[in-house]
Amino acid sequence: MPDILHRTGIKSPSPNEAYKALATIEGLSGWWTDDTQGDSKVGGVITFRFGSQSSFDMKVLELEPGKRVLWQVLDGPAEWIGTKVGFDLEQDGDWTIVLFKHQGWKAPTESMHHCSTKWAVFMLSLKALVETGTGRPYPNDVRIDNWR
Amino acid sequence: MPDILHRTGIKSPSPNEAYKALATIEGLSGWWTDDTQGDSKVGGVITFRFGSQSSFDMKVLELEPGKRVLWQVLDGPAEWIGTKVGFDLEQDGDWTIVLFKHQGWKAPTESMHHCSTKWAVFMLSLKALVETGTGRPYPNDVRIDNWR
Numbered sequence: 001m002p003d004i005l006h007r008t009g010i011k012s013p014s015p016n017e018a019y020k021a022l023a024t025i026e027g028l029s030g031w032w033t034d035d036t037q038g039d040s041k042v043g044g045v046i047t048f049r050f051g052s053q054s055s056f057d058m059k060v061l062e063l064e065p066g067k068r069v070l071w072q073v074l075d076g077p078a079e080w081i082g083t084k085v086g087f088d089l090e091q092d093g094d095w096t097i098v099l100f101k102h103q104g105w106k107a108p109t110e111s112m113h114h115c116s117t118k119w120a121v122f123m124l125s126l127k128a129l130v131e132t133g134t135g136r137p138y139p140n141d142v143r144i145d146n147w148r
Numbered sequence: 149m150p151d152i153l154h155r156t157g158i159k160s161p162s163p164n165e166a167y168k169a170l171a172t173i174e175g176l177s178g179w180w181t182d183d184t185q186g187d188s189k190v191g192g193v194i195t196f197r198f199g200s201q202s203s204f205d206m207k208v209l210e211l212e213p214g215k216r217v218l219w220q221v222l223d224g225p226a227e228w229i230g231t232k233v234g235f236d237l238e239q240d241g242d243w244t245i246v247l248f249k250h251q252g253w254k255a256p257t258e259s260m261h262h263c264s265t266k267w268a269v270f271m272l273s274l275k276a277l278v279e280t281g282t283g284r285p286y287p288n289d290v291r292i293d294n295w296r
Contacts, residue, residue: 002151006268007261009293095294099261113155113247120154120268124292144272145157146243 004102004116008123010130012096015066015089017130022069022087031125031135045074050138053148056080079111096130098123117144152250152264156271158278160244163214163237165278170217170235179273179283193222198286201296204228227259244278246271265292 010018021027028046029036038046042063048056058071061084070086083104090097100123105112121142129135136142158166169175176194177184186194190211196204206219209232218234231252238245248271253260269290277283284290 002153003256004153004264005150005256005261006265007258007293007295008265009295092294097293099258101261108151108153110155110247113153113249116152116264117154117156117268117271120265121272123265124269124290127292142272144275145155145245146240147155147157 002105002108002112004100004105004112004119006098006100006120006123008098008100008127009092010096010098010127011094012130013094015091015096018089018096018098018126019066019069021126021129021135022089023063023065027129029137031129031137032122033138034140035138046071058085062086077111079105079107079109098126114145114147150253150256150260152248152253152260152267154246154248154268154271156246156248156275157240157243158246158275159242160278161242163239163244166237166244166246166274167214167217169274169277169283170237171211171213175277177285179277179285180270181286182288183286194219206233210234225259227253227255227257246274262293262295 012018021031023040025036025040033048033050035049038044040046040060042060044060046058055076056073057075059074061072062068062070066089068088070084073080073083083102086101088099121144125136160166169179171188173184173188181196181198183197186192188194188208190208192208194206203224204221205223207222209220210216210218216236221228221231231250234249236247269292273283
């Protein structure tokens with residue numbers, strides 16, 4: 001099954017700031033969508049809303065401070081349901097490396113192509129948030145195509 | 149085998165401009181690397197140089213005006229050799245949709261994660277080139293991590 005993979009490096013002396021941006025509602029609101037709510041603890045459900053365009057409900061499967069965040073999609077587009085979205089952090093000198101994986105896609109659809117590019121844009125938004133204090137979450141995200 | 153997939157939409161009344169940016173040396177120089185040389189006809193070899201950082205030699209396998217460009221990697225990083233890089237164009241109203249696929253990776257290495265994000269950045273550079281006349285080819289490309 002095809003996966004979406006990305007690698008981003010964040011200039012940061014420790015992985016703590018990136019972890020906070022991935023493991024708290026406030027952090028997630030700063031780079032993915034400003035309409036992020038819910039319970040970010042293990043077993044909790046986080047709801048991500050993008051106006052009337054799209055929405056995702058994620059169950060938090062794993063949290064390892066400074067190391068790893070893993071979600072499973074409970075609700076959203078049919079193709080997304082049941083897939084897993086994970087972020088693994090590694091510190092390399094003064095860089096926090098984020099290895100992103102969205103796994104469990106059943107087919108390499110056109111929508112999957114779109115999501116791959118869009119995840120890259122949001123990973124750079126995460127990088128900007130941690131490095132500068134300002135990300136580009138929806139509705140200020142970078143438009144990539146006619147689907148947005 | 150895992151593939152890198154992306155979808156970008158370019159505001160353009162026909163796919164001709166995007167095709168030119170993918171099928172000519174001048175076009176490629178405008179969004180991937182400014183050091184692009186060689187023969188862009190079918191069977192020709194195009195050399196892409198990124199200073200002392202990396203280089204790729206691509207054989208042009210297929211050219212279908214306004215529709216499709218397909219290359220195979222002849223030389224470059226070991227993981228890249230033999231892989232194929234393709235761009236399929238579809239016109240959807242006033243958008244040219246670019247479906248990108250880099251296929252034939254043997255394993256989902258950390259380098260593949262990096263290349264996936266980097267290709268997204270370059271697809272947005274292609275979009276900028278066609279829409280505004282100015283792309284962000286190397287050495288003016290967007291840095292994504294400690295590997296660049």
